[in-house]
Structures are given as structure tokens and as C-alpha cells.
Amino acid sequence: MNFISTRNAAEAVSSAEAILTGLSSDGGLFVPTAFPSINVLDYLPLSYEALAAKVLALFLTDYDASFLATATQTAYAPERFSQKAGYTKKVADGLYALELWHGPTCAFKDYALQLMPHLLVQAKQMLHKTDITKILVATSGDTGKAALAGYADIKGVHVTVFYPEAGTSELQRLQMVTQQGENVDVYAVKGNFDDAQTGVKKVFTNSDLAREFKCKGETLSSANSMNWGRLVPQIVYYIYSYCALVNSGEIAIGEKVDFCVPTGNFGDILAGYYAKQMGLPIGKLICASNKNNVLTDFIRTGHYDARREFYKTTSPSMDILVSSNLERLLYHLSGDTAAVSNWMRELNETGHYTVSAAVLQALQESFACDYATDAEVNEEIKHQYEAHHYLCDTHTAVAFLAAARTKRQARACVVVSTANPYKFPIAVLSALGASVNGDDFAALQALEKLTGLSAPSSLSALSSLPVRFTKSIAPQEIAAAALCQI
Numbered sequence: 001m002n003f004i005s006t007r008n009a010a011e012a013v014s015s016a017e018a019i020l021t022g023l024s025s026d027g028g029l030f031v032p033t034a035f036p037s038i039n040v041l042d043y044l045p046l047s048y049e050a051l052a053a054k055v056l057a058l059f060l061t062d063y064d065a066s067f068l069a070t071a072t073q074t075a076y077a078p079e080r081f082s083q084k085a086g087y088t089k090k091v092a093d094g095l096y097a098l099e100l101w102h103g104p105t106c107a108f109k110d111y112a113l114q115l116m117p118h119l120l121v122q123a124k125q126m127l128h129k130t131d132i133t134k135i136l137v138a139t140s141g142d143t144g145k146a147a148l149a150g151y152a153d154i155k156g157v158h159v160t161v162f163y164p165e166a167g168t169s170e171l172q173r174l175q176m177v178t179q180q181g182e183n184v185d186v187y188a189v190k191g192n193f194d195d196a197q198t199g200v201k202k203v204f205t206n207s208d209l210a211r212e213f214k215c216k217g218e219t220l221s222s223a224n225s226m227n228w229g230r231l232v233p234q235i236v237y238y239i240y241s242y243c244a245l246v247n248s249g250e251i252a253i254g255e256k257v258d259f260c261v262p263t264g265n266f267g268d269i270l271a272g273y274y275a276k277q278m279g280l281p282i283g284k285l286i287c288a289s290n291k292n293n294v295l296t297d298f299i300r301t302g303h304y305d306a307r308r309e310f311y312k313t314t315s316p317s318m319d320i321l322v323s324s325n326l327e328r329l330l331y332h333l334s335g336d337t338a339a340v341s342n343w344m345r346e347l348n349e350t351g352h353y354t355v356s357a358a359v360l361q362a363l364q365e366s367f368a369c370d371y372a373t374d375a376e377v378n379e380e381i382k383h384q385y386e387a388h389h390y391l392c393d394t395h396t397a398v399a400f401l402a403a404a405r406t407k408r409q410a411r412a413c414v415v416v417s418t419a420n421p422y423k424f425p426i427a428v429l430s431a432l433g434a435s436v437n438g439d440d441f442a443a444l445q446a447l448e449k450l451t452g453l454s455a456p457s458s459l460s461a462l463s464s465l466p467v468r469f470t471k472s473i474a475p476q477e478i479a480a481a482a483l484c485q486i
């Protein structure tokens, strides 16, 4: 299968090229030229690893099937995932949580970033590239750690992560600065997430710097969700979760299920849309947002308007006003690269654009939406705990609420649960009505005591791990840090 840019259908690349280059040279994102179709019956008996290899093979046709089988077995092995990958828990009748946070960094990004290093290294081999791949990541928390954990000690790759000095939770910061591995670097940036992100983007677009990296035998690459290699592993858990509901007798085969997804950059929910296009019986994909509800407005009206106040919320991984992967959906709904280019140019120049009535109708056929404020999130965490004895994090609570509010027909609904509640212990503890004294670790222990559920050891152990990275730099120093000149 080949991949084209959302902004230019003329040039097609292989999946290895799409994964290695990340973004198309015209600024567009790579999309598959067709959707392979699946028969759910064939997938019912498969383990997560086997199902993943089968789905990947449909898109990554230039990769060897035995390579994909080994890669998925390694990425989703029990020593990395404390609970079986794709675990779907029944919360109440007709309501389920697809818990994607049992991996090494306790957030759903592990599903993509544990596998992607294998895909990247293999792509380099297939394309005869021998230079060092230098991965630069600007992060507000979860992506940085997941990328560090995924790429640590992978040969031929070096990862440098930049996080805003006061912009992450204490646990998220410690997860990053205690990372092991010979090929990783972590810097605090004096500024907010935008300062870090802008600094990293400048490095990517500076041709003088590109030459300097080249002289060092390095080629830049990114690990964010605009890369196709991050998207394709996420299709897998929608199919696996559906099969698990059939296998446990919760639904009949062919019965439609809704998925509700806490959304930021639109990568996770887009993977759900791909599963639906491949023939998985999905009713609606419910796009759940926090107070940064630009997507809620867009799905309701067809007008995307980023000209609005940016809010810092208790679900920080969804604090985003420009959702990059929406561009891919616009291409699939319109099939029109010229229209997509125009919308993206308008967004860049004016901060907003409006899609056609036909695109809006197609959008609303597949997607529903709603949003929740921080106060509503607190109530929802408390409600899920009291009504169903289910402990969820702030991001997942946004989705539980959106699922309840858009409760359509009598269809079963799977809430995609994206982070371990212990990753945000202060917010979760105070939502349950307990008083919060002290730091994240004190809150974590208090939460364990209150609920009787133990925190993952990878989080509670952070307080005693040695801190390896202590440098704090100005945004102007990001290029020098990336070149290891600091």
C-alpha cells in the first residue's frame, strides 16, 4: 500500500518512507490511499500481538510479516504491559473502559511508542540509511516520557526531549529526568509548552542547522502523532476491544458499538475512524474535549476557529487548540487535496476556516461530540467511583461525561481510558473530596489508602530514582542543545 500527502495526491511513498520522513515536504500528512477491509470473524481468536501483526500487515505492505510478528511480540510483551494489552473492563451495563494505561509510562501513548522504534529501525534498513536518527520532542508531559521509554538504547537513534520548566506535573517531570539509557537527553525549557514547541520547530525548518546535523552524520526526525508510524498501532486496540466484547458475550457479532475518546491532537480518535472505515461495526465515535472545546464547536458547525482563549485544565494532554491530525480526517471526508491545502492555509493565516456542507454532513455521520469543564470532571470522577467503584483519571473522566451526555440509542459504549489515575493523583484525590496536603507522592499514597487500589510501582518508585538530567535552558538554546553543544 502507498501513502500520499493530504495536500498533494501526485506523489506516493511506501510506508517505510512515510514512517522515516514523518511529514510530507509540502507540509501535509501522509494518508493511506485506500482502507483495507476486515472480517471480524478472522480476528476473534487472535492474541493482541497476533492481531496487531495482522492489522499492521494490511497497511505496512513493504514490511516482512515475520518481522511484524516479532516486533509486536516484543512491544506488547507482559514484562512491558502489566495488564494484557487491549484490556477492556466492564464498568456498568453497556459501558466499558478500554484501559490503555498498563504500559511502561502509564499512558496510552505507549501503544504507539513501544512499537514505533522497531518500525523506524527496520525502515532505515530497508531504505539503506545508515546515519543516526536524531529525534527531537517538545512535550507537555506524556509524549516525552513515552518516546524516551520507547527509544532508550535503540541503536542508531538519539532522543532529546524538551519540556516546559513549570508546565508538567511533578510525576511527569520525574518520569523524564530519571530516564535510563545512553542515547537520551532531557532539558527543561524556561518558558511554556509553546516556547518549547516553537524552539523545536525552528530547528526542524532551519537549513543551516540541517547541514550541521548532516556533517555530524545525523538526520532529524520527530516522534509526534503526525507520523503515520504512531497512528497505525492505535487502530489495533479498537478491533481487539470489539473482539473482546464479542468473545465475552457482551455483544453479538456485527452489533454496533460506540467509542468515546478523550481528544487532543485527534490521533487516537482518528485511529478509531480508520477501524470503522475498515469495517469494524462502530456506531459513533464520540469526540470528548475539555474546556479547550474547539473540536466540539467544529463538529457541531463545520467552522474551525482557533481564535479563542487557551485554558490550562486538569486534563493537560488535551489542552490544544490546533489538532494536527484533523487534517487527515478532512482529506478522507472530502477526498480533495486542494480543498485541504486551502483550509490549512486559511487556518495558518487567519486562525479559522469553514468546511463545505457535504463535508460537515459526512463528519456528523461518524462523529458525535461534547466537552466538560474541570468542575464537571471532578464530579464525574466522584460519580464513577461512587456509582461503579471505578477510579479514572481526569482525561478519561472527560470521556465518561461526553459518553453520558451524547448517549444516543441503546448501543454499548466503550470509553477509551488514556491515563492511569495515579498519574494525576492530586486532581483525582481532590475530586474524591479528600483533602490534599503535600506533593504528588503524598497524594498518591493518600489515594492508595482511600481506594485500596495500589499505584503502579513505576510511579511510586520515582521518588527514590536518581535524577540524571538537571539542565534548564532558554528557548533560544534549544538548537545548541540538540547539537549537543551545551
Ligand SMILES: *Cc1c(COP(=O)(O)O)cnc(C)c1O
Pocket (backbone or CB within 6 Å): 107, 108, 109, 142, 143, 225, 262, 263, 264, 265, 266, 267, 268, 269, 317, 318, 395, 418, 419
Ligand atoms: C495524548 C493524550 C490524549 C490525547 O490524545 P490525541 O491522540 O492527541 O487526541 C488524551 N489523554 C492522554 C492521557 C494523553 O496522554
